[in-house]
Amino acid sequence: xxxxxxxxxxxxxxxxxxxxxxxxxxxxxxxxxxxxxxxxxxxxxxxxxxxxxxxxxxxxxxxxxxxxxxxxxxxxxxxxxxxxxxxxxxxxxxxxxxxxxxxxxxxxxxxxxxxxxxxxxxxxxxxxxxxxxxxxxxxxxxxxxxxxxxxxxxxxxxxxxxxxxxxxxxxxxxxxxxxxxxxxxxxxxxxxxxxxxxxxxxxxxxxxxxxxxxxxxxxxxxxxxxxxxxxxxxxxxxxxxxxxxxxxxxxxxxxxxxxxxxxxxxxxxxxxxxxxxxxxxxxxxxxxxxxxxxxxxxxxxxxxxxxxxxxxxxxxxxxxxxxxxxxxxxxxxxxxxxxxxxxxxxxxxxxxxxxxxxxxxxxxxxxxxxxxxxxxxxxxxxxxxxxxxxxxxxxxxxxxxxxxxxxxxxxxxxxxxxxxxxxxxxxxxxxxxxxxxxxxxxxxxxxxxxxxxxxxxxxxxxxxxxxxxxxxxxxxxxxxxxxxxxxxxxxxxxxxxxxxxxxxxxxxxxxxxxxxxxxxxxxxxxxxxxxxxxxxxxxxxxxxxxxxxxxxxxxxxxxxxxxxxxxxxxxxxxxxxxxxxxxxxxxxxxxxxxxxxxxxxxxxxxxxxxxxxxxxxxxxxxxxxxxxxxxxxxxxxxxxxxxxxxxxxxxxxxxx
Numbered sequence: 001x002x003x004x005x006x007x008x009x010x011x012x013x014x015x016x017x018x019x020x021x022x023x024x025x026x027x028x029x030x031x032x033x034x035x036x037x038x039x040x041x042x043x044x045x046x047x048x049x050x051x052x053x054x055x056x057x058x059x060x061x062x063x064x065x066x067x068x069x070x071x072x073x074x075x076x077x078x079x080x081x082x083x084x085x086x087x088x089x090x091x092x093x094x095x096x097x098x099x100x101x102x103x104x105x106x107x108x109x110x111x112x113x114x115x116x117x118x119x120x121x122x123x124x125x126x127x128x129x130x131x132x133x134x135x136x137x138x139x140x141x142x143x144x145x146x147x148x149x150x151x152x153x154x155x156x157x158x159x160x161x162x163x164x165x166x167x168x169x170x171x172x173x174x175x176x177x178x179x180x181x182x183x184x185x186x187x188x189x190x191x192x193x194x195x196x197x198x199x200x201x202x203x204x205x206x207x208x209x210x211x212x213x214x215x216x217x218x219x220x221x222x223x224x225x226x227x228x229x230x231x232x233x234x235x236x237x238x239x240x241x242x243x244x245x246x247x248x249x250x251x252x253x254x255x256x257x258x259x260x261x262x263x264x265x266x267x268x269x270x271x272x273x274x275x276x277x278x279x280x281x282x283x284x285x286x287x288x289x290x291x292x293x294x295x296x297x298x299x300x301x302x303x304x305x306x307x308x309x310x311x312x313x314x315x316x317x318x319x320x321x322x323x324x325x326x327x328x329x330x331x332x333x334x335x336x337x338x339x340x341x342x343x344x345x346x347x348x349x350x351x352x353x354x355x356x357x358x359x360x361x362x363x364x365x366x367x368x369x370x371x372x373x374x375x376x377x378x379x380x381x382x383x384x385x386x387x388x389x390x391x392x393x394x395x396x397x398x399x400x401x402x403x404x405x406x407x408x409x410x411x412x413x414x415x416x417x418x419x420x421x422x423x424x425x426x427x428x429x430x431x432x433x434x435x436x437x438x439x440x441x442x443x444x445x446x447x448x449x450x451x452x453x454x455x456x457x458x459x460x461x462x463x464x465x466x467x468x469x470x471x472x473x474x475x476x477x478x479x480x481x482x483x484x485x486x487x488x489x490x491x492x493x494x495x496x497x498x499x500x501x502x503x504x505x506x507x508x509x510x511x512x513x514x515x516x517x518x519x520x521x522x523x524x525x526x527x528x529x530x531x532x533x534x535x536x537x538x539x540x541x542x543x544x545x546x547x548x549x550x551x552x553x554x555x556x557x558x559x560x561x562x563x564x565x566x567x568x569x570x571x572x573x574x575x576x577x578x579x580x581x582x583x584x585x586x587x588x589x590x591x592x593x594x595x596x597x598x599x600x601x602x603x604x605x606x607x608x609x610x611x612x613x614x615x616x617x618x619x620x621x622x623x624x625x626x627x628x629x630x631x632x633x634x635x636x637x638x639x640x641x642x643x644x645x646x647x648x649x650x651x652x653x654x655x656x
Contacts, residue, residue, distance in 0.1 A: 021169075024162065025078040032074040033498040036286045036505065039064055043283075043473035047466070058145040061280040064469070066139060066152040068282045068509065069274060073159025075506035080114070080166045084507050085242035088559055090603055092240025101178060102200050108174035109204075110241045113249045114167035117269075120252065121160040124270025129153040156274060204239075222258050226525025229254040233518075233568075243564045247514035251521035258524050268520055276516030277509050280469060281387055286505035287472030288378050291479045292334035293497045293504075295453075298483035301343040303446040304329040309351070310438030317429040319355055320365045320415040323348040327369040328408040329447075331376035332454050333475075335383075337562075337599055341370035341607040345614035355435075356428025359620045361418075364628020367611045369411055371596040371636065374562065376404035377458055378472070381562055381595070384512065385588045386468075388519075388570050392585075393468040394461040399585045399650040401458075403593065403643050410635050418631060449482040508563060515567035528575035535576055542580050546644050549573060550594050557598015561606055565595050585654065586647040593640045600629040600636075 042060060050056040079085055095103035131137075133150040140146045220228070229250045236246040248269065256265040295301075308322035308329075315321060326348070327340050334340065344366045352362040374381040377397035386393035419429040457475040460466035466474060483489035489497070522528065535545055549569075556565045570591075577587055599607040608625045643649055 021081070021166075025081050028074045028158070028162070029078040029499060029502055032071045032506070033502040035067060035071050035074070036290065036501055037498050039067060039283060040287055040290065040473045040476050043287075043470055044477050047470055047474065059140050059147055062139045062147055064283040065278050065280045066147065066149065068286075069276075069278050069513075070152045070155035071286070071502065072277065072506045072509045072513070073156045073163075073273075075502045076159045076510060077162035077166055079503055079506045079510075080163055080170075082503075084503055085244060086507050086511055086561060086564065087240055087242045088237055088561075088604065089240065090559065091238055095240075099200065102204075104174050104178040106204065106239060106241075108171060108178060110245065111167050111171035111174055113241065114245050115164060115171055117245055117248045117252070118160050118164035118167060120266050120269055121273050122157065122164060124266050125153065125157050125160055125273070128270065128274070129157050153274070160273075220257075222525040223527065223530055225254050225258050226522060226527040229521065229525070230527070237564070238559055243560075244511045244514035247511075247518045247567075251514075251518045254521045255517075255524060258521075269517055272513055272517040272520065276513040281393070282509065282512075284383055284393065284469040284472045285380070285508060286501055287469065287476050288335055288380060288383065289504050289508075290497065290501040291378075291472065291476040292336050292339055293500055294476065294479035294483050294489065295330075295333050296339055296343060297493050297497060298479070298486055298488045300333065300450060300482075301326060301330045301340070302347050304450065305344070305347050307438055307443055307446050309435055310442075313435045313437065315416075317415045317419040317426065319348070319352045319357065319435075320361070320426070320429070321412045323352070323365050324369040324372075324408055324411045324415065327366075327372050328376055328404070329450060331373040331379075331404070332458070333378075333450060333479075334373060335378040335380045337370045337373035337596060337607055338610055340373040341367060341610040342614050344370065345611045349611075349615060351435075358425065358427035360624045360628040361426045362628070363611050363615070363620050363625045364630070364632065365415065367600055367605075367607045367625055367629045368632025368635075369408075370607045370611075371599055371632075372404060372408055372411075374596050374599075375400055375407060375589075375592055377401065378468075378475070379592065380508075381566065381592050382588060383468070384508070384563055384566055385570070385591060387512070388515070388567065389574055389584050389588060391588065394471075395585055395654055396588050397458060397468070398462055398653050399589055400592070401653060402649050403589050403639070406642070406649065407593070407636070407639050410639050411632060414631055414635050449485075453478050453482065511563060511567060515571075518567070519571040522571045528572055531572055532576045532579040536579065542582060543644075545576060545580060546590070550640065550644075553591070553594040554597060554601070557595060557604070558601050559604050560598070561604070562595045562598065565598065566591065583647060583651065586643075586650045589650045590640065590644055593636060593643060597633055597636045597640070600626075600633050602626050605629075 042057070042063070046057040046060045092103060092106060095106065129150060132153050137149045138146040139149055233246050233250040236250065237243050252265050252269055255268050256262050259265065305322060305326035308325040309319055312318035312322045312325070323344060327344060330340055330343065331337075345363070348366055349359075349362045352365070353359055373379070377400050379397070379400060382396045382400060383393050385391075386396050415426075418426050423429070453475060456478055457466075457471045460471045460474065461468055480489070483493075538544075540548070552569070553565060556569070560568075574584070574587075577584065599605060602608075605626060608622065608629060612620065612622050612625050
């Protein structure tokens with residue numbers, strides 16, 4: 001955008017208004033971040049009092065259940081302002097570079113949708129808040145403990161109100177940007193380009209109007225509404241609408257039409273916003289996110305890599321295998337593939353290239369092994385699956401141990417085999433030069449904190465000592481202690497960690513809220529029942545169903561992030577699994593591995609983009625990273641098929 005367009009696209013009150021807005025957003029973010037940290041401290045205090053003095057703190061579970069939605073909505077305004085809501089950037093990013101007028105039109109429509117969604121939240125939330133305040137509504141047991149509910153509902157109104165204002169401001173910005181761009185037709189090429197943009201924009205708006213008209217006036221059956229809603233939602237997500245807004249807006253319209261009443265749709269939206277994540281179990285998400293961010297700052301990944309590199313220095317492909325092993329260790333305490341990709345791009349790629357490995361192999365190894373972060377427990381994706389599928393997160397963690405180890409071993413064997421079968425692709429892998437052995441003392445010093453953390457979190461869950469939420473709180477507290485002990489986290493890093501925890505948690509949990517509304521719409525339209533009938537009518541057994549499901553996940557992984565795929569597909573597929581008498585724990589492991597393949601496949605391939613973004617600009621091309629990751633994609637497909645064929649790999653540790 002040139003300077004004139006930027007100036008025209010800026011509101012008149014950009015100076016003082018923007019500073020006031022930023023101050024309010026920061027204040028709400030700080031409250032949310034401190035609140036999450038307080039939840040961690042409260043849970044740890046409850047564990048301490050319960051185990052040492054047999055005096056648990058009353059109301060902890062209820063307080064956390066009320067706090068999670070409040071924290072999310074307090075953080076939402078800053079997440080909206082900083083464009084942190086999850087969305088697929090592929091199409092809209094290309095449009096912003098090549099067709100800025102069309103991109104401005106799309107963004108204007110997206111902003112108007114956000115304005116509508118948050119307005120409907122406010123319409124529902126305000127009377128709910130006033131009723132709660134007037135009646136003195138509380139959570140708890142009278143004469144034991146009573147937690148007033150209205151402050152938590154006030155947080156929801158505050159966040160929704162600021163979100164509404166921000167989307168209104170964004171709509172004005174995009175409209176002015178579109179108006180400024182529309183005047184850029186001062187040449188024959190500009191006129192031709194303007195006409196092309198006009199046709200694209202007209203096709204987009206025409207499609208939106210045609211869809212709404214077909215849904216509204218066509219008197220379709222609920223199943224047709226559900227199918228059209230799913231197609232429209234996927235298209236909007238692909239075009240770049242924030243995924244949560246696409247889920248909410250289309251689901252709202254679908255519920256309105258199926259139940260022939262806007263009031264029911266508004267009530268369903270409000271209930272999803274207030275209760276969709278309003279349970280104690282959802283507290284596990286921000287706490288595990290906090291733990292991972294602390295350990296990332298504490299350089300735990302570097303310690304793990306240096307130990308693994310020292311131990312494997314004389315093995316063919318040793319640095320590649322060391323990257324896999326270090327990723328497995330890092331995954332056991334962080335639970336995020338994206339964090340693994342970012343950390344090991346900086347840690348592992350430079351020494352691998354310096355030792356003679358090709359750039360393609362080096363970046364492919366980092367991208368490929370990063371997927372272990374979402375499989376080896378604790379895993380954010382497994383947590384989301386457990387909460388959506390309503391199965392034990394602790395049992396999912398235990399079930400993922402053997403498949404996670406199997407995948408890490410398979411990666412390592414593949415690397416070793418490639419040093420013989422494709423030496424041109426790997427490079428000089430005869431052994432690491434200038435890498436010294438590590439002593440037992442160094443191994444103990446660097447890995448002892450990691451072992452302590454893994455034993456505390458996974459061991460506590462496995463033994464029944466902690467719930468997953470309690471284990472996450474203990475893990476986060478221990479992570480802070482380890483980071484402070486290593487002197488790698490100071491006050492500046494601490495502030496950054498708690499604020500980033502709030503940002504990431506808000507983006508994920510708001511997406512889960514939207515998925516809750518989508519799940520209700522899917523149930524009303526009867527899609528799961530019809531899919532189950534189709535599977536039975538087609539004579540598909542479990543193997544046939546899994547084959548179809550696997551292909552769908554691979555295709556969706558090419559355009560969507562992992563959490564979004566899971567939230568979109570599970571409401572449709574879980575009832576089919578029940579029809580076929582499948583085990584939900586095993587199905588969760590299969591789903592997680594299959595979805596993670598999408599992190600490595602074009603055009604979306606989020607881990608690939610992270611690796612490319614972290615490394616210097618001209619170090620490798622995006623195509624190099626995708627090509628380097630191909631062997632790991634093939635290994636993941638093979639491991640997924642093995643886990644599908646042998647459910648005992650997931651369920652063996654759960655047997656009594």
